[in-house]
Amino acid sequence: MTLPATPRNVIVVAAVLCLLLVVTVWVSLTMGAVHLPWSDVWAALASPGTNSEAAVIVREIRLPRILLAIFVGAALSVAGTGLQALLRNPLADPYVLGISSGGAVGAIFALWIGGRVAAASPLAAFVGAVVTMVWVYLLGRHGGRLASYTLILAGVITASFLSAVILFMLTLLSTRDVRGIAFWLMGDLSVTPVKELRILAPAIILAIAGLYVLAKDLNVLLLGAEEAAHLGVNVVRVELGVYLLASLLTGMAVSASGAIGYLGLLVPHLGRMLVGNDHRMLLPTAALGGAILLVLSDTLARTAVAPAELPVGAVTAMAGAPVFIYLLRKTAG
Amino acid sequence: MVSLAPNITEIVYALGLGDELVGDTDYCDFPPEAKKKPHVGTMVNPSLERIVALKPDLALGTPEANRRETADQLERLGIPLYGVAASTLAGTLASIEDLGRILGRASEARTLVAEMQGRIDRVQKRIAGQPKPKVLFVVWYRPLITIGPGTFIADVIRAAGGAPIGENLKGEWPRLTLEELLPQDPGVILLPKTESFSPSTKEFQSLPGWKDLRAVKEQRMFFVSEAIERPGPRLVDALEEVAGILHPTGP
Numbered sequence: 128m129t130l131p132a133t134p135r136n137v138i139v140v141a142a143v144l145c146l147l148l149v150v151t152v153w154v155s156l157t158m159g160a161v162h163l164p165w166s167d168v169w170a171a172l173a174s175p176g177t178n179s180e181a182a183v184i185v186r187e188i189r190l191p192r193i194l195l196a197i198f199v200g201a202a203l204s205v206a207g208t209g210l211q212a213l214l215r216n217p218l219a220d221p222y223v224l225g226i227s228s229g230g231a232v233g234a235i236f237a238l239w240i241g242g243r244v245a246a247a248s249p250l251a252a253f254v255g256a257v258v259t260m261v262w263v264y265l266l267g268r269h270g271g272r273l274a275s276y277t278l279i280l281a282g283v284i285t286a287s288f289l290s291a292v293i294l295f296m297l298t299l300l301s302t303r304d305v306r307g308i309a310f311w312l313m314g315d316l317s318v319t320p321v322k323e324l325r326i327l328a329p330a331i332i333l334a335i336a337g338l339y340v341l342a343k344d345l346n347v348l349l350l351g352a353e354e355a356a357h358l359g360v361n362v363v364r365v366e367l368g369v370y371l372l373a374s375l376l377t378g379m380a381v382s383a384s385g386a387i388g389y390l391g392l393l394v395p396h397l398g399r400m401l402v403g404n405d406h407r408m409l410l411p412t413a414a415l416g417g418a419i420l421l422v423l424s425d426t427l428a429r430t431a432v433a434p435a436e437l438p439v440g441a442v443t444a445m446a447g448a449p450v451f452i453y454l455l456r457k458t459a460g
Numbered sequence: 461m462v463s464l465a466p467n468i469t470e471i472v473y474a475l476g477l478g479d480e481l482v483g484d485t486d487y488c489d490f491p492p493e494a495k496k497k498p499h500v501g502t503m504v505n506p507s508l509e510r511i512v513a514l515k516p517d518l519a520l521g522t523p524e525a526n527r528r529e530t531a532d533q534l535e536r537l538g539i540p541l542y543g544v545a546a547s548t549l550a551g552t553l554a555s556i557e558d559l560g561r562i563l564g565r566a567s568e569a570r571t572l573v574a575e576m577q578g579r580i581d582r583v584q585k586r587i588a589g590q591p592k593p594k595v596l597f598v599v600w601y602r603p604l605i606t607i608g609p610g611t612f613i614a615d616v617i618r619a620a621g622g623a624p625i626g627e628n629l630k631g632e633w634p635r636l637t638l639e640e641l642l643p644q645d646p647g648v649i650l651l652p653k654t655e656s657f658s659p660s661t662k663e664f665q666s667l668p669g670w671k672d673l674r675a676v677k678e679q680r681m682f683f684v685s686e687a688i689e690r691p692g693p694r695l696v697d698a699l700e701e702v703a704g705i706l707h708p709t710g711p
Contacts, residue, residue, distance in 0.1 A: 160507040184509050187537055306504050306527060317508070318529050320536060434500055434507035435486070 129403030137408050144415035148197070151419050155426040156189050160433035192316045194324060195383060196425045196439075197418040199316070200390060202331045202380040204417025206373040207391025208398065208409060209338050212345040213369045214275040220391035221377035224282030227388075228289035229259025230381035235296045235308055249323065249382040256378030259285060264370065314387040314440030316425050327383055334376045335414055341368055342406035349404065387440045389447030390417050396454050461563075462511055464521040464530070465503050467692035468544070469494050471556050472520070474572055474693040475565040482514045490694070508533055518542060520559070524691075546691040549615040549699070553577060556693065576696045580619060583700060587621035587707045593647035595622035595706065596675070599633055601659065601667075604641065608632045612691045620703035622648065638669035648706060649675045653683040 130136050156168050163181050170177065171185035203221060210219040221227055233255020267281030268274065293312070297305050311318065319327075338345075344365045347355045356362045380387070398412040421439075424446065428437040462483040463469040469488040472481050478493060485503050488494040498514060501507040503525040511519065511534070519534055519541045526543075534541045542562060544555035553573045560569020595617050599605040606626045607613045614624040625644050626634060651659070661681045664670045675681060682705045688698035 160501075160509040161513040180513050180515060183512050183537060188508050188512065310505065310527070310529075315529075317533065320532075429509075434510045435502055436505050436507065 129405070130408055132405040132407040137411060140402060140408060141411045141415065144412065144419070148415055148419050148422070151422050152193055152197075155193055155422050156185055158426050158430050159184065159189055160429065160436075188317075191319075191321045191324070192425055192429075193422055194321070194328075195316050195319055196421040198324070198328050198331045199380045199384050199387065200394075200417040200419070200421025201335060201414040202376040202417075203387065203390040203421075204394035204398075204413040205335045205338055205410060206376040206380075207393075208395040208406070208413040209345070209369045209373040210391070211395050212349055212406060213366060213373070214279060215349060215351070216275055216279060217396065218392070219279065220388075221373065221380075222286065222386070222388055222391065223279060224260075224263055224374075225285035225289055226256050226259050226263070226282075226374050226377045227381045227386050228286045228293065229262075230256035230378055231312055231386060232289050232292055232296070233258075234311065234382070235293060235300070238308060239296060239300060249319070252382035253378045256374065256381055259289070260370070260374035260378070310438055311385040312440075313438030314385045314443070316384050316439055318385075319383045323383065327379055331376060331379055334372050334379075335410070337372050338369065339407075339410050341365055341372075342410055345369065345406040346404070385440065387421070387443055389443045389451070390421060393447050393450055393454075394420060397450075400454075461518040461520060462500060462514060462516040463488065464500070464506055464519060465525040466490070467546075467690040468520045468522060468559070470690065470692035470694065471559050472563075474556070475560055475563060475568050477563055477565060482516055483511065490690075506530060508537065511539065512537060520544070522546075546612055547610055547615075548612055549580070549619050549695065552612055552691040552695050555691070572693060576693065579696050580699060583620065583703045586709070587703060590621060590707050592621055592623045593706055594625055594644060596625045596641070596644075596646035596649045598649060598651045601664075601670075604636045604638065605633050606636050608634050612695070613688055616688060616695060616699050617650075617702060620699050620706055622702065622706045642669065642672065646673070646675050647680065649673070649681040650702065650705070651681065651683050652686050652689055654686045654689075 130140065156172075157163055157165055161184055163184065167181040168185050171179075171182040207220045210221065210224065211217055213219070230252040233251040233253070234249075236255070237251035263278065263281045263285050266285070267278035269277045297308065300308065344355075344360050347358050347360050348362070348365060350358075352362050377391070394413050394417040395409070398409050398416055402408045402412050421443070424442045425439050428439045428442045431437055461472070461480055463472055463481060464485060466485060466488045469481065469484045470490055472478065473491050473494065478491075481494075481497055483498045483500045484494055485506065486499045486501060487503065488497070498510070500510040500514070504527060516539060519539050521531065521541055521543050523543055523545050531541050531543070544558055546552040546555045553576060557566075557569045557573050560566050560572075597607050597613055597617060599607060606629070607624065608629055608631050609624065609627045611632055614626070617624040625641070625646050626636065629636065661676075661679060664676050664681065670676050684701055684705070685698055687694035688702070
């Protein structure tokens, strides 16, 4: 279905999704390893002074995770949308280009050198992601420009290589560090404290806004680079801009929550099914849709086998793979 | 208080503080009463919500089983976490005394430790002067993973009069190839008796590489109680068991 991207339509769709997000957040706040009735949750949110266990659970354990899920989900989904448009390839996603593996290598490297994971690794992960982004760009550019085919190849090869590096480094770490990193590599929304979110959230919003500015150009880019150039789009600048912003979004997401897959791949597809290919409509849809889906996945991860927790990356994979197969069959048939 | 590791649960009960334990992990199975306590999850990923809901004054953990992230998260939630670590036999006794001291049961701890030390000393007296057989402790066999020299299990084997294989290996649970193992030719092979790992000795006699080991051919493979894997009060039971295997008394 294609909804024309008039400002009115965009606002309506965004408002509906926001409402859905609020409902999802509310429901998720009531679910967890400890059963809390709605009244307790409301009391915890309404009166910031209370210190009952319910208040601590809701405010200090569940709410930070849900907030982080919103921003990471939005970041990854928007990055995936941008990359799929940039590369004109529906299989493109932040992990295909190796950026998330680079983040993981950065974090493990910091751990190996010494020091506490929580302290050093988010920055190291971000640096790792950015370095990989530059490396893949240099490797995959063709004639001074981003070329979809070579870029994807460069990304896939880099991702494979980095996975091998990760496995190698895991054998060097002491057993207790390996345990910690394993959860991080599978996605963990509980590790990042709220104060880091104060830096992360505005940065993610800014990057998404930056991509939104390029939305019209992204639409034209879908026609093909030559056609876009003929239509007056500064192709080199737009491509670089999208690549940069998508990589930054991925780096920030991975540094905060580890490797969470399938969101960057699937949410753009689902968004396109709902609202069509116009990026002025698709980007906000992907951002809010990704936020909703990651909050739901995290809630499932926290409750499915409580008190044990599934890694959220495992939940997105287990849910995402069948959805992806379904989409594949639908478009093929 | 909440225990985040099975060996700590055993120590808490041994100090007579079982009633003050409001929660423990899914794996805390000794003493049997511990299984009935509210569970907070696994050692590696306990549920913070369950811990908070139990309103503990104190959480007890160990860096060998618990993660730094858990410690950070508990700190943010205002729940004090006290950690004990034991990488040697002496370290295990020291950690019992340590916990006894901070939990207000110092004299019970000292009594328990003195009793444990007494049993250790008796074993050492009995086996003094006897030759030390080379011992392979099998943590897992496909691939072969054994204990590192710095672990408390290696220490127990040494104290029981054996020479654990792997003195030159690094880490806590190093992998050992059969090539490296064959020339070392252990006299005794020990396997922990756990639910998830109980191959039969017959199985080893058909595994390539293993079947050429003297210890397999002469059927000198023994299962030991899983207490050997818990640095707690029952470690001395395990030590006595291993000493009985390596240096049998009687005719």
